[in-house]
Amino acid sequence: MSDDGVAQQGAGYRKGPVLLRGTQIPYSTTDQRLLAGGADTDWLHNDPWRVMRIQSEFVEGFSALAEIGPAVSVFGSARTPRAHADYVCAEQVGHDLVDSGYAVITGGGPGIMEAANKGATEAGGLSVGLGIELPFEQGMNEYVNLGISFRYFFARKMMFVKYAQGFVVLPGGFGTFDELFEALTLVQTHKVTGFPVALVGTEFWGGLIEWLRGPVLDRGMVSVADPDLLYLTDDPTEAVKYVRERGSELAAEERAAAAAAAAPPKA
Known part of the structure; x- marks a missing residue:
């Protein structure tokens, strides 16, 4: 998925259910207005209504996605051109995930997102x-058959x-890093049950792994096992295989732990 700050032409600017193009596109986003500070008291009147809008986004998202079945999220740069090897790789990831019984979730934009959707x-x-x-105009790519705008x-x-x-995470920029590390943080802190994370592209991601196993681990900022939350490969088919097999292992471990917790204590 990832929106790495590149101005690309798409199917238009989505503001909730509204489609805008050309001079109708605003210069600030809803997130910017939400996070902006101010000396006046307008927030007393505006922010409570924003809460209702935020609530509606969660409700609409939950409703639309509740029945999609097993799925894997694919992250990567919006900047990747269609002729690039990473684009071809992401296409293979999307194809292999479907063959493995998964729906594919991306950010719906161009680049890696488009390739995985394709x-x-x-x-x-x-x-x-x-x-x-x-x-900026980006829009939903043409290969999305279930799209939600946030x-x-x-x-x-x-x-x-x-x-x-x-x-499955392919090369990307700040947006991709944000999504990757948010997922890792949720697993590391046990805010979610474990799930597999595969990085595709050893040349791109190898330095990150070395940094985690070197300076970050040496200073005690992560535990010895934390870098192992990431699986690194150059093969898109291998990445999907890892997600499938490791996902099955983690699900089995979760079921076993739940059964053990529910079992009556031994006399």
């Missing part, structure tokens, strides 16, 4: 796009995690 659609599977309001990043990010059984 692979999923051409494999005959469910291709989900979670769009976001941005200060105003707020945090509501959208919730959907990536809530309905995914795993993550």
Whole structure:
């Protein structure tokens, strides 16, 4: 998925259910207005209504995605051109995920997101796009067959995690890093049950792994096991295989733990 700050032309600017183009596109986003400070008291009147809008985004997202079945979220740059090897790789990821019985969830934009959606659609599977309001035209890519447009990043990010059984992350920028580390933080802190995270691209991600196992671990900022939450490969098919097999292992461990907790104490 990821929206890494590139102005690309798309199907228009989405502001909730409203489609805007050309001079109708605003210069600020809903997130910017929500987070902006101010000396006046307008927030007393505006922010309570924003809460209702935020609530509606969660309700609409939950309603639309509740029955999609097993799914995997795919993250990566919006900047990746169609002729790039990463685009081809993401197509294969989308195709293989569908063949493995998963729906594919992306941010619905261009680049890696489009490629994964394309692979999923051409494999005959469910291709989900979670769009976001941005200060430039991007729109939902043509390969999404279930799309939702969000105003707020945090509501959208919730959907990536809530309905995914795993993550496949291809090269990307700040947006991709944000999504990757949010997923890792949720697992590390046990705010969610474990799920597999596969990184595709050893040349791109290898330095990150070395940094985690080196300076970050040496200073005690993570535990020895934390870098193992990431699986690194260059093979998109291997990445999907890892997500499938490790996901099954984690699900079995969760069931066993639940059964053990429910068992009556031994006399």
